[in-house]
Amino acid sequence: MDKPAPIIVRRVRKVAGRHHGGAWKVAYADFVTAMMAFFLVMWLVGIASKEQKAAVSEYFNNPSAAEGRAIVPGGGVLGPGGASDKLVPTANALSIPGGVGPRPGDPGDARARRPQAPDAIARAAAQVEDRRRMEELRHELEAAIENSQALAPFKDQLLIDLTPEGLRIQIVDRMNRPMFDLGSSSMKDYTVEVMHELGRLLVDSPYRIALAGHTDETPFHAPRGYGNWELSSDRANAARRALLAGGLAEARVARVVGLASSVPFDQADPRAPINRRISIVVLNRATDLQADALASPGATGNAIDPVARAAPSHSATAAAPARGSLASRAAALR
Template sequence: MPIDTNKQPIIVKKVFKHAGHHGGAWKIAFADFATAMMAFFMLLWILGSTTKEQKAAISKYFNNPSAFDGVATSPSQAVGEGTGSKPSIIDFEGAVDMGPESQSMQTPDQIDEMAEELDRERLESLRKVLEEALNKSQTLAPYKDQLLIDIMPEGLRIQIVDKENRTMFDLGSAQLKDYTKEILKELGSIINEVPNRISITGHTDARPLSGNYSNWELSTERANAARRALIEGGMREDRVARIVGFASTVPFDKNDPNNPINRRISIIVMNKKADEAIQSEPSTPIQTLIEH
């Protein structure tokens, strides 16, 4: 068969292109690097031009921008009833990072200052929660006029006082009335939301008791009965730092020693300084903690 010499062979040529140094990807990487370096040097410049106080404030903000998230708008609803798990009313844990890394950036004075400020804010928030509970809680609201709350140098003080026709205890007894126990149980649940320890003091009026049983024993036993009720309400047992009975020596009404209001239980949610005072002298009554 004759060969057709007019047909030319078909040749396929593959061409491989190498980007090499002629591509543009390196430019993007270099731009990213330059931007990062600019941000880094700006950060160094800012750090070099700020004071220690400004650095402390910035550090505190980024550790926790909202130190008091979790404060319930209705304490009685947040506390709930029964002994089951309850949502947190006040979330204070970790409000300011006081760990080793944070402390290494602060002077001892600054750390103490921050701790004291946290204490003040925590107790003030607790006061607001308690005051709202007095208005909304089905347990606490009926006894609003017998629950006195104030901030004092040693911390937040909660006083439960007697009325002529509504006593906390049976007369001459450390036996709690049922409604008093319910009040203390709800207070225990709220107090347990903060890490501060508490001091409980019992007070009586000046009426003497018969026999060898005096107002000293009575006031101490009443304070201890209050402790048990607080724990029943959910407060941790290690929150109690001190229990004291003052008998009638620190009357609420100094003009009338027999006024029923002098019969009261006082609970102090202590700040850091008051707690440290108790720990440094555990066997000696501390006069600064006596109510004024």
């Protein structure tokens, strides 16, 4: 007799899913926060002006609270003045006060651990004082531009910043407000008025100035090979004449150059109107003395110590050029 087949009952135990603890909520909150931050940054970028963006870029290039020590601005320096014009060439930049390397008194400077020579102390003090005077002049000019009826309408075209050479004032073109006639060195009437006003503002400053003319990269050719180099030079000289008409003494002009399109303000768009500009650099004492040293006959190209130049010996004084006492000017800037 066959036995009945056994009945096998399989019981499936259902296990409830474990509680996830809400970890997904944390991840989702992080994602939402990141998206909010992203759209906030995009909104700020959209409403910021070019000068504000340049200032933010400069902060990230040099976020240190201490004053930078580079002899020339970094490659990313755009604003508000754009790239460095370098109106006064320097053959030995490292010997210029304020150049690369530790400053007197810094913890990393070996000179801070031993007595300093009197000339080094005097040079450091003169540099600090020179910087302070440039800062004061900058604030005075900014306040004067705000309060001047002639300059206030053009304050968006007047850019002021400090460079290793001194205080730079730039008058730039706008899309519908050029400074000069097209392809010409003839100034617009309002440009002449701006230059006259700047000449009156700078008349009381003891510093000399250097001027540079800039064009955009748009090709320009006139008869007899006249191009952007000649045009930028002629515009720089037109600016010089307008400053003199405003009251600036001719002896205060140290250098006038034309740089064509070689130093664009907006490197991303070489043909932008803002690249057409006039740069007026109020030279600090070290740059002024360096310019005279390089321009003097028989100059070797080595940087001259401003303190030594400011206090020459009797023999040096006798051989000094007749065009104004450089020693007295340097002493007046202390």
